[in-house]
Amino acid sequence: MNLGLAVNAAGISKTYSGSTVLTDVSLKLGAGELVAILGPSGSGKSTLLRILNLLERPDKGVVAFGASGSVVRDGQNLRRRMTLLLQRSVMFRDTVFGNVSCGLRLRGMSDREIRDRVLKVLGDVGLQGFERRKAQTLSGGEAQRVAFARAIAIEPEVLFLDEFTANLDPPNIKMLETALAAYRQRTGCTTVMVSHNPFQAQRLAKRCLFLYQGQVLGSGPIEEVRRQDDDKIAAFFRGDLI
Amino acid sequence: MSELDVAQVVALSLYVSITATVLTSLVGLPLGAFLALKRFRGSWLMRTGVYALFALPSVVVGLIIYTLLSHSGPLGFLDWLWTPIGMVLAESVLIFPLVTGLTMSAVSDVDESVRLTIKTLGANNRQLMARVMHEARFGIFGAVMVGFGRAISEVGAVWMVGGNIQGSTQVITTAIMQQTQMGDFGTSFALAGILMAIAFIVFFVIREIQERG
Numbered sequence: 001m002n003l004g005l006a007v008n009a010a011g012i013s014k015t016y017s018g019s020t021v022l023t024d025v026s027l028k029l030g031a032g033e034l035v036a037i038l039g040p041s042g043s044g045k046s047t048l049l050r051i052l053n054l055l056e057r058p059d060k061g062v063v064a065f066g067a068s069g070s071v072v073r074d075g076q077n078l079r080r081r082m083t084l085l086l087q088r089s090v091m092f093r094d095t096v097f098g099n100v101s102c103g104l105r106l107r108g109m110s111d112r113e114i115r116d117r118v119l120k121v122l123g124d125v126g127l128q129g130f131e132r133r134k135a136q137t138l139s140g141g142e143a144q145r146v147a148f149a150r151a152i153a154i155e156p157e158v159l160f161l162d163e164f165t166a167n168l169d170p171p172n173i174k175m176l177e178t179a180l181a182a183y184r185q186r187t188g189c190t191t192v193m194v195s196h197n198p199f200q201a202q203r204l205a206k207r208c209l210f211l212y213q214g215q216v217l218g219s220g221p222i223e224e225v226r227r228q229d230d231d232k233i234a235a236f237f238r239g240d241l242i
Numbered sequence: 243m244s245e246l247d248v249a250q251v252v253a254l255s256l257y258v259s260i261t262a263t264v265l266t267s268l269v270g271l272p273l274g275a276f277l278a279l280k281r282f283r284g285s286w287l288m289r290t291g292v293y294a295l296f297a298l299p300s301v302v303v304g305l306i307i308y309t310l311l312s313h314s315g316p317l318g319f320l321d322w323l324w325t326p327i328g329m330v331l332a333e334s335v336l337i338f339p340l341v342t343g344l345t346m347s348a349v350s351d352v353d354e355s356v357r358l359t360i361k362t363l364g365a366n367n368r369q370l371m372a373r374v375m376h377e378a379r380f381g382i383f384g385a386v387m388v389g390f391g392r393a394i395s396e397v398g399a400v401w402m403v404g405g406n407i408q409g410s411t412q413v414i415t416t417a418i419m420q421q422t423q424m425g426d427f428g429t430s431f432a433l434a435g436i437l438m439a440i441a442f443i444v445f446f447v448i449r450e451i452q453e454r455g
Contacts, residue, residue, distance in 0.1 A: 055361055080364035090359040093377055102373070103363035147359075154363065 004032030004190040005065050005081060005157040007052065012061035014047055014214075021047045022058070022214045027192075034184065034191040036201035036222065039211035040232075040241045045194040046087075048211070049160045052192060053084040065158070080107070082158035087166050089147035091135035096127065096146055099135045103154035121149040125179050141172035148176055152183045159183075161193040165200065177204065198226070198237050210236070243421065243429050247408070252436055255413040258326055258400070259393035262333035266341050267386050274345025274385070275375050279357075289346060295339035304402030307332040311403065324405040329413070332399040337389040344388060348381025349374055380452050387448045394440055 007029040014022040022044045029035050037045045050056045052063060054075040065078060083103070092099050097118055104114045122128055125145040130138075135146060144164070151159065161180075165173040177200075184191060195201050201208055202222055210218035210225050212232050218225035226237050235241035243251075277289050309315050311323040311331075322328040352374050360373045375382060397415040404411035406420060414437050421430040 053362065055358070076366055079361075083364070084362040086355065086359060086362070088355060090353070090355045092356065092359075092373075093380075102360070106363055106365050106369050106373075150363070 004030075004188040006031045007158060007190060007192070008064045009048075009052055010062055010064075012048065012051055012058045012063070014044070014051065014056070014058050020214055022051075024061070025209075025211070025214070025216055026061075027052075027209055027219075029190055029192065032184075032188040032190055033207070034193065034205045036205035036208040037192060037194045037211060038196065038198060038201055038208050038225075038236065039217075040196060040236060042213075043211040044214040045196075045211055046162050049084060049162050049192065049194055052158075053082060053160050054079045055084065080154075081156065082160065083151045083154060083156040084160040084162065085147060085151045085164050087163035089140070089143040091138065091143050091146065094135055095131065096122070096133050096135055096138070097131040099146055100150045100153050102150060107154065117153050118149075121153045122146075124152070124182060125149045126175055141168050141175075144168060144172065145176060145179075148179060152179075155187060156189060158190045158192070161191065163194055163196070165197075173200075180204070196236075196242060198222075198239075243417070243426070248429070248433065248436075250409065251412050251414055251417045251433070254326060254411070255394060255415075256440075258329045258333060258413060259390055259396075261330045262337060262393045263341075263386060263390040265330070266334045266338050266389055270338055270341035270389075271345050271375070271382060271386075272371075274342040274382075275349045275371050275378075277342070278346045278349035279371060279374065292339050292343045292346065296343060298336065298339060300336055300396055300398035301402065303332055303336045304399035307335060307399065307403050323403065324407060324411060326404070326411060329400045329404040329411060332403040333393040333396055336396060336399055337392050340392055341385050341389040344385030345378075345382050348378040348385060351381065352377045383451055384448050387444050391441060391444050394444075395437065 007027070009025070009027045012022055012025040013020070025044070025048060027035065027048075037048060039045050047056070051058050054063070092102065100118045100121060101114045104117055109117070118131065122130060125148055127142065127145055127149065130142070130146070135143065138146060148164065165176050168176070180191070183189065193201070193205060206221060208219070208222045208225055209216060210233055217230055218228045218233055225233060232241060277285060277292065307328065308323070310317045311320065311328050312318055313323075322331065356377055357370065357374060360370050365373060395415060397419065400413055401416050401419070404413070404416070406412050406416040412420070414433050418430050418433045418437070421427075421433065
């Protein structure tokens, strides 16, 4: 299966109440590629993800998807081919099954298809037998794994991950990174991952975009960006800029 | 009052109140959710108006509905005055702001991150509203039950519009008033006990469902 969808964002700018969050940011991903967006807190990474996921409109610039690179006009249909996993796992007031099946029900899938898909993805994140548990009773790590299962259950062609392992313990981080690698290998899904952990970015991605105060300071292979002669980038990779 | 009369009064009370609650919910729940989720020109005024109408006096509702349904009124041709349908209309108008406003509050309380998550899963606007209402279901259920509680305990509007006609439009509350005025305290207290029992059952059901949620 090859689900990956190319992403091309050009000249993205965004301002909230007079405060500029993104300035002329461009990002291009080939189908199936994984790119990390790096930068300290408040650099506009999450805003960029929401714009790429078509949840917000940029003030300037365009976002295009697919090999043809056509600019998005009908956001609704396209939005169903991608999803965004938020940093803080949000659990609906429902069972684990109800949570993971949500996106599938929105797509009108049959009960049998939904059941098969939910059991499959719960197995992928090591939560077999959790279907009937109330989602509100899960630990932070379990909740984030359920949120990840819910995201991949809809088999997105583009997966946006916003600090998807933040505040998790090493076993949960490893579990999620393994599940991500397995899903990407199975589907060829294009992935954009926001992180302020340079080590995780180096583990998972080959290429990165470095944002600082809404502007691109570096872009390209992670190692090349790391070696760039820039104080902010150097401080970030040393762990002095968070 | 015979036992048969009491049973008839209780049955009519439940019929009028349940019908009014169901009809109001059909409009009030989606409207409450819509007002909670959508921002448009005048939406603030509408939300404020709904909350302000929480204090709507029942005799004012009775007066308005009476005027509309009376023979010389614009809806007089319906011939609903002194009928249970007229009483259902009066109770519906009375509880509409409560059901709508409490639904609005319940839906507004659903965290913004929940709405965002639903959107990330590909929901369109209609699906988003349905799913947010599902998230707010315990609060919404409470809104419906509060509406029912207000309807079953209503006296002013149903008296004015229904006329308290024994065997036809007499409900528990109006029967209590009449029996008290006639000095039949035994029947009044028996009817009051039934009304209290219904109120406690409603309260118990709300608590039970919210606890389980």
